[in-house]
Amino acid sequence: MKITVIGTGHVGLVVGLCFAEIGHEVVCVDNDPHKIKTLEDGQLPFYEPELETLLSRATDSGRIRFVTDLAAGVEHSELIFFCLGTPPLPGGEADLSSVERVARQIARLSDSYKLVVEKSTVPVLTGERIRKTMQIYSREKGDVEFDVASNPEFLAEGSAVVDFLYPDRIVIGVENGRAEALLREAYAPIVDQTFEWRLEHPVPADRGKSVMLVTNRNSAELIKHASNSFLAMKISYINAISNLCDAVGADVRRVAEGMGYDHRIGPEFLKAGIGFGGFCFPKDLEAFIHIAEKNGQDFGLLREVERVNTNQIDKFIEKVRHEVWVLKGKTIAVWGLAFKPNTDDLRFSPSLITIERLLAEGAAVRAYDPQAMPEARQTHEQVTYAESALDAAAGADALLLLTGWSEFRDVDLAELHARMVRPLILDGRNHLDPEAVRAAGFEYVGMGLPQNGEAKPPAAVPRG
Numbered sequence: 001m002k003i004t005v006i007g008t009g010h011v012g013l014v015v016g017l018c019f020a021e022i023g024h025e026v027v028c029v030d031n032d033p034h035k036i037k038t039l040e041d042g043q044l045p046f047y048e049p050e051l052e053t054l055l056s057r058a059t060d061s062g063r064i065r066f067v068t069d070l071a072a073g074v075e076h077s078e079l080i081f082f083c084l085g086t087p088p089l090p091g092g093e094a095d096l097s098s099v100e101r102v103a104r105q106i107a108r109l110s111d112s113y114k115l116v117v118e119k120s121t122v123p124v125l126t127g128e129r130i131r132k133t134m135q136i137y138s139r140e141k142g143d144v145e146f147d148v149a150s151n152p153e154f155l156a157e158g159s160a161v162v163d164f165l166y167p168d169r170i171v172i173g174v175e176n177g178r179a180e181a182l183l184r185e186a187y188a189p190i191v192d193q194t195f196e197w198r199l200e201h202p203v204p205a206d207r208g209k210s211v212m213l214v215t216n217r218n219s220a221e222l223i224k225h226a227s228n229s230f231l232a233m234k235i236s237y238i239n240a241i242s243n244l245c246d247a248v249g250a251d252v253r254r255v256a257e258g259m260g261y262d263h264r265i266g267p268e269f270l271k272a273g274i275g276f277g278g279f280c281f282p283k284d285l286e287a288f289i290h291i292a293e294k295n296g297q298d299f300g301l302l303r304e305v306e307r308v309n310t311n312q313i314d315k316f317i318e319k320v321r322h323e324v325w326v327l328k329g330k331t332i333a334v335w336g337l338a339f340k341p342n343t344d345d346l347r348f349s350p351s352l353i354t355i356e357r358l359l360a361e362g363a364a365v366r367a368y369d370p371q372a373m374p375e376a377r378q379t380h381e382q383v384t385y386a387e388s389a390l391d392a393a394a395g396a397d398a399l400l401l402l403t404g405w406s407e408f409r410d411v412d413l414a415e416l417h418a419r420m421v422r423p424l425i426l427d428g429r430n431h432l433d434p435e436a437v438r439a440a441g442f443e444y445v446g447m448g449l450p451q452n453g454e455a456k457p458p459a460a461v462p463r464g
């Protein structure tokens with residue numbers, strides 16, 4: 001099939017390369033000429049596991065083209081995926097200006113039927129807006145037909161390729177059979193698993209067959225916002241529990257484990273820490289609250305999810321102050337800058353927010369991240385960037401672990417101990433093994449974990 005993907009960012013590039021991998025002929029359009037040039041030169045504009053292999057294979061097979069010219073994309077295919085950014089406006093509403101502009105342009109450029117597919121995360125009823133916009137701006141063309149479908153993307157950065165090729169579900173929101181048939185054809189190799197997995201890492205054992213859910217457009221749009229908000233709620237829930245654990249000397253990891261065995265709850269997204277970030281959860285939560293309120297629904301529940309999330313950084317900074325006392329003039333090592341491991345994405349990263357707080361209090365920050373430092377250097381010049389995790393800790397009064405990269409678990413603890421002025425670790429992701437770290441002579445503070453491994457008695461024993 002011929003497929004056009006507009007927007008070649010974290011989603012669009014994965015979508016384009018994966019569609020090429022499973023046999024389609026893809027044109028990727030982006031209005032950033034630098035990004036397109038980078039891709040044409042066989043380089044990736046950001047880090048994502050497996051993407052390099054996919055890029056070289058798609059380029060070698062001639063199944064992908066990268067262009068800045070939207071007209072070329074429109075001409076290539078009747079199936080056009082929107083993977084444009086939908087960043088938050090100052091009030092929290094999603095900025096749909098790119099989506100609107102590209103819809104207008106496509107309407108004017110099209111000479112034949114087009115199915116525009118929203119893959120960007122958009123508020124419910126956006127598809128209807130796109131349809132109307134295209135109707136208006138295609139007037140001069142006369143009888144060109146359009147459909148607009150919703151096909152939200154659930155991939156997570158860091159595992160995006162596996163997520164796209166082995167999704168839990170593919171959601172399709174369509175208004176007629178023609179649109180449904182096109183999307184079913186595009187996804188058939190994934191649903192039927194007829195493609196060959198030829199990537200470096202094996203497919204995780206928990207990936208089974210993908211379900212395709214076909215519904216109307218409004219429902220599909222809602223599924224994405226409702227899913228992300230629910231996951232964000234799970235994280236804030238366990239973070240609220242972790243604060244209680246801190247107060248009573250309980251262990252949030254065991255509490256989460258005990259909850260997670262219940263199949264109605266499940267173990268995922270129950271990791272306490274300094275909270276969620278990235279380009280999806282914070283903005284999708286805001287946009288969902290906004291669209292709900294616009295439609296007369298008070299979503300106080302989700303406001304609380306946001307409040308807990310913001311508070312986690314305050315709580316963590318309090319812990320740092322409690323341990324380090326005065327931050328001014330101290331050297332603080334930071335492990336991890338990206339908003340989560342296996343990506344170099346710094347958008348809305350809790351680590352960066354924490355670092356800004358440390359700098360504002362006069363601390364000197366020495367940071368290390370396996371992938372995100374080139375990008376961070378552009379925006380956070382006050383930070384000293386180290387060549388390795390051990391280097392970052394050299395001469396530090398405390399080490400803060402803020403992104404759970406697996407390599408941080410492999411650092412030689414004796415060497416780390418020797419390099420630090422004070423062997424103190426504050427683990428904002430509960431990533432290290434407290435027992436092992438303490439046994440190596442460190443002071444260790446996690447999130448919702450008993451201090452020094454011993455359970456404290458409850459602050460107040462209930463009477464009655």
Ligand SMILES: NC(=O)c1ccc[n+]([C@@H]2O[C@H](COP(=O)([O-])OP(=O)(O)OC[C@H]3O[C@@H](n4cnc5c(N)ncnc54)[C@H](O)[C@@H]3O)[C@@H](O)[C@H]2O)c1
Pocket residue numbers: 006007008009010011012029030031032035083084085086098101102119120121122153154155156157279280
């Ligand atoms: N990042 C994720 O993990 C993820 C997961 C699922 C869904 N989403 C959603 O997918 C959408 C895209 O997210 P992303 O992370 O890929 O964003 P991104 O910022 O990485 O990519 C957007 C791309 O669109 C391009 N673009 C902007 N305006 C354009 C125009 N007029 N013409 C052509 N290209 C244009 C930009 O140059 C950029 O490359 C968002 O709505 C996001 O919420 C993101």
